[in-house]
Amino acid sequence: MDNQDKPHVLSYSQLAGVLIILLALTGVTVGVSYVHMGFLNVPIALAIACLKVSFVLLFFMHLKYEGPVIVLSLIGTVSFLMIMIGFTFWDVAFR
Amino acid sequence: MTSTPSFYHQSAPPGLTGIKAWLLTHDHKRLGLMYLGAVLFWFTIAMVLGLLLRTELMSQGRTIMGPGLYNSFFTLHGVIMVFLFAIPAIPAIFGNFFLPIQLGTDDVFFPRLNLFSWYLFMIGGLLAIVSLFVGDGFPDTGWTFYVPFSIQNSKNVGLTVTAAFILGMSSMLTGLNFVTTFHRMRDKRMGLMQIPLFTWSLYSTAWVQILATPVIGITFILVVLERLLSIGLFDPDKGGDPLLYQHLFWMYSHPAVYIMILPGMGVISEIIPVFSRKSIFGYKAIVWSSMAIAIAGSLVWAHHMYTSGMSDVSVFVFSLLTFLVAVPSAVKVFSWIATMYKGSIEMTPPFLLALMFIYLFSVGGLTGLVLGAAGTDIHVHDTHFVVAHFHFVMFGGTGFAFFAALHYWWPKMFGVMYTFRAAYWGAVLAAIGFMFHYVPMLILGLQGMPRRYYDYLPQYETGNFLAGFGAYIMVFGIIIMFVNLLMSFRKGVPAPADPWGGTTLEWKVPSPPPVHNFIDKPQIMDFPYDFKGVGEQSQKNGR
Amino acid sequence: MTPVQGVDRTFWYILGISIILLFGITVMMVCFVVKYRRSKNPVPSDIRDNYKLEIVWTIIPTLIALSMFYVGWQSYLGLRTVPKDAMQIEVSAQMYSWIFIYANEKESENELVVPVGKAIKLNIKSIDVIHGFYLPAFRIKVDAVRGMTNYAWFFADRVGEYSIQCSQYCGVNHSAMVAKLRIVPQEEFDAWLAKESD
């Protein structure tokens, strides 16, 4: 069952660790933006953003400790979002 | 006391009396009935509007109204039927009433949120009414609100769109409530494969409501912003792309079709086994096809756009996916028919309506194949063929499922039985009228009459006259059906707890149910459609 | 095979299969209701599953659906593949009329005249809202969108008069946005084209 009645408590040091990682990644993404790599810039910026978002989701939002209902449905939502963007491209990119 | 008082006699939260017991209620059953009242009100209005539209078209040229009024009326008919009837009808009325009972619990997870959704629904409806009378009147854009027309239009598009936005929010919150209830309130002994199919269909619908509705939300926000600030996101002169509006619009509005039809399929999956007295055939297949329809239905939105000028690659992809969506619906139809095989079938009004659903929905689905194929869609897109097709699905499907659900659960909701004979007459007339109404429209479409036409070329007159004629018969049938249901209050024949020999949990509680639904802990069956031993019990009801 | 024939064949293919399926479903349904009515068959059997049957009725519809997709797509390609020697005509849609502009800059409102025996390519634009160019006789329809040029083509194989309608709702006189297609012999067309536009 997905019943986890005892909530998991994150320690301050864990949270602080995540914060430091996030701040560092922000620094990296700003730094990289000054380097010109042509079309690679956007994918790199987005990859870093995804990494940051995963940290926020997993720790700040407790996703790592949630039951399957939330985890699976979040994956479903994100897939739907990707489909929204991806399938629109079937049109826009080939028009 | 031998019998417990019904939810009509006890309020939740306790202590409320009179009108307050309704307007402040947390009881999912009362809310379901309140939705029933509101939805029937809107249905009646939109039906009358539809009748006026068809009357106008019965002869060429001006018959009873001018083009401006005609255009506003078909927009209003569409907006009401989509947002205020077809989307809320089954989930908000029967879903609210029966989902908690079928899951063996006393209410939805967020009862106050449920009340809030009802108020949002009412506010949305009220705004729609207000937009009729202020400013330049109701928009004449069609319910699709295509840009750039909807942005340049001087009428009340902003207000109407806001109304639709609020209605969308109401629908989304209902979905949120159902999903949470499904996961957290279900009787602990009820496993996933022991859940009634109606509840399963509501569950898959709820996911579509949660994930698709926000897309229309943002689209309508953008339309309002565009009208207020002229940002130009959809304005070709300012670099915008009107086709992206259509993508966003259909990204919701195609899944919305499944919000409308899936609960209807759920109703049919309940009715067919009960009156065949035989367990549903392929329970798992039906559950999976519900989920498959919900998922795959979200991948096919651009099949509304083959002629819009989008890329051929898109046409290819979306046409292919569209044909794959047809399969799970076909599986459901086959399963229903297989359920009847070697059953012990009893004819009743809900069962007759369910059979009509299967037939009309099949016509709707099969005409959909013509629209899914790229080459043929080009010819019939935006013609009366499309209008007839989606009315077969939305009205022959959702509408008839709604009527069937009304006849099926009426004894449970109100505790009274209605007369069968008049119900049969109503249903048969409605179905005959339906065929007279929409089959000519299919042919008109094949001949090339576009939709949303106030006037038409002379060769289309016969078809339009027949369609109008059919509309009157259909409406007459529907009126008989409703009057008969209302007459049941006057006759007041009390309904037993289980008049049909149903097996799902709502038939284990008194009619109408007590405020907390279950007096004792309900007994959960291993399989929700196990009819062993039901036989003699219904003999006792003396029918 | 002309595109029109291609589309019509697709119609017959899909509608034919649909009618057979609908007939089958209805007959089965009515038979079961009559044959297994309660007075005649009071004791129902308990059949819950038949995996073989279910797999069969999933796979066969899938194959039928895919074949329909294929046929539909082929006929669509016919509508999209313009012959190289097609005569080009610019079409401009506005509330509420159609303007046809020929290579010699002749303009014609609500009347499209083309010579018989030629493939005609229409480049369709809009100067205001979205309209839809619909020529039922040749099974073509394409939206006219401001900021985009869409195209459609047809093979003018028989002399005659055909109607053109607006298929995308565009405002109060949407249904009056009707134009005429006249397919005429080459000489008549040449004479018409040479005439000053009025």
Added chain:
Amino acid sequence: MRSEIDRVGLKIGMWLFLYSEIILFGGLFVLYAAYFHKHPASFAVGGKELNRVIGALNTVVLLLSSFTVAASITAIQKGSRKLTIGFLIFSIFCGFIFLVNKYFEWGAKIHHGIYPNSETLVNGEPGLNIFFGLYYVITGLHGLHIIIGMVLLSISLALVLAGKIDGSRFSMLDNSGLYWHLVDLIWIFVFPLFYLVL
């Protein structure tokens, strides 16, 4: 009749609501993606106009506040009420800073004649108009969410002060926190997409 609070259920409800928010913004990101594909050069020019320093500063502010919100939940579970209150006040303050920054940023843009339907944008490059149109809509909607988040956090703060939220009942705080993190999540994507493109 629920005798005890189902914390997991409340959380599931909140997450479902967050999904709808994700998709709400998702619609705008669809537009962003499509228009970026259409006008990459203008988007690069537009991105240069935005101030990276303010953008980065706002990112840091939001990350910090996200941390303190998460920490406040840890604090309430550990029973230190004072720390919870402190963390919450700091988070709300961060939200305020963010809005002030945004105010100055928008103010400067508007001062330069860059706002929806302004002369500069309407007569300029269409791609640039779209870029700034999206910029205003997305950051505007995001700003609105910041305000809603601040209201939610303030309500939680008031409830903590009133003693209605404690170590055993903190779902309101938990859910407000989730909302606040979502606002942060969206910003994490908005920041590179608008400030750091090309």
